[in-house]
Amino acid sequence: MRLDLARIRDAVSAIDPAFLRSPQFRSWPLDTALGCSVTLKVETLNPVRSFKGRGTELVVSRLLSERRYPSVVCASAGNLGQALAYSGARRGVPVAVFAAANANPVKVERMRSLGAAVHLEGDDIERPRALAREYARTEGAFLVEDSLDVDTCEGAATIALELLAGPARPDVLVIALGGGALASGVGYVTRQLSPDTRVIAVQPAGAPAMALSWRARAVVNTDAVDTIADGVAGRHPIPEVLDDLLEVLDDVTLVDEDLIKRGMRLLLECAGLVVEPSAALGVAAVLGEPERFAGLDVATVVCGSNVAPADFRTWTAPPGARSERVSSVRGAPGSPTPGRGA
Template identity: 60%
Template sequence: MQRTRLDIARIQAAREVIDPIFLDTPLYRCEALEPGLGCTVSIKLETANPVRSFKARGTELIASLLAGSGSRAVVCASAGNLGQALAWSGRGRGLDVTVVASRFAPAAKLDRIRALGASVELVDGDFDMARERASAVARHHGVRLVEDSLDIETCEGAATIGLELVDTVPSFDVVLIALGGGALATGVGHVIKARAPGAEVICVQPLGAPAMTLSWRERRVVTTGPTSTIADGVAGRRPIPAVLADLLLVADDAVLVQEASIVAGMRMLLHHAGLVVEPSAALGIAAILEDRDRFAGRHVVTIVCGGNVDMDAYHRWVGAPPIHDS
């Protein structure tokens, strides 16, 4: 395999730095999903931790490095999950964390960032505008800018999920990975290609936020106009060249799914797996729903990557949970 920016030895070492509360998250076969999907389905549940997403695996590495260097201030742009994770990791190490976010980000995510002790600055635009503002704040104040997916720690932290997959599941045919900025896809994909090269790595993105998928298909950075998707966690418009270069080496395919399929995936995860997830976490299920023949009879692993969702919006999309008599 050609070399990505990632390194297996560093990924293994990362497990010694990351708080164990974020490691070895549940991984299990979910038979209740299988009749509706037509394949064997295993779930890697990255919502079972204090920030309800995989992002803290990377922020733990970053915060440890900063604390060790004596640096105390850090800023990032976030659609919500990275901000929560950095706030959590920074709070435990005495860091001053600022998170720049769109004022249109889910209120539940913003409230949780504040509750974890970080300062929040809002911009009147989307995630990419928040990225620009976070960069300006870092330059002006001379503090560390955390750039999700560009900072190798965010990718190698996410890659520890891949180690857990290959060490736990005897064999699987496909892993479906939500694709946004690319940290999760490049991290897990790197490990799969190194340790389980027979497995297919498929990245999944909403049709309404297709920048990274279009870039993967054309093998060059493709920027897009405004996004239109409920999956706010993966709604970027401007791929990072270095991340795309890594993705081209580890992804076997990148597919786009419709909003209705994302909602259907969320509904299936609620009714058949008892999981309340954010839209980005249902992208893998959505991909199976849209192309059942491709996955028929195969063992598919999907990473349920986040559970931070505004419940009012969730009920509008999915409907209220069923009520059962005791």
């Protein structure tokens, strides 16, 4: 296991307080709708509207202490890039982000507004990943690879320190799974501090690579994705992260697009939360298997809210309502496809 509880506790001091002590609460209307007690850990009320800032704060803080690199670079679908741009700007560290040409325009705009130099090229995340590696080699920049860089996992793990600080521990923690930083970090701390809590990760059925890999106990790459949840839409799991997930997860489940949209709609109607599709995966899992969670104390992390208003209105509209646009992520070899959900 690459993660360490002592390091995770120490990490808190390196993270901007804007990302710490995020709200967590029960929504009684959501309890009624889902048939179980649900605690929401809300990671959207911060400068980058996602949990990613916890990890990038740790990464950039460590790099400054080492004083070995003049700048940082990453490949990103958007949330990691925003978080890295924020952490770099806060400390005067230049940031470059490589993203696919079809990256979420809301996320691209916010990366640039936070000061990152954003380069858009390629049909999917694999081209940006190669360009980021080349940039790191030629410019001497530090390459931040989400989930592979253990700091991104241990930064995310601080969420669980807060979630589990109270005397009551959930029966089940249901958490979104993309590249694995969130699931491995939060899952690891939960294993250490609340071993009786079951940890269930959730992926879209249209982007199941890590779920297939976890079930096979070996990396399974996929050829295509088809999901609105761009933040977790990946095709090539990282072996080291899979090894961690095999240690900390009890199960990985898949949800379809309709369940994701219903989860987004419920979070709006019952808790007043505007979320991106990835953040609704936990609620979607409960909607998909209500008998599995009936009567239990369930916790889930609402991990991001970087969503275009038009997309949100379309995805959360009641069935049969007229839609404004549809912006799902689809891809196959040679066509636009996201990578590890960063």
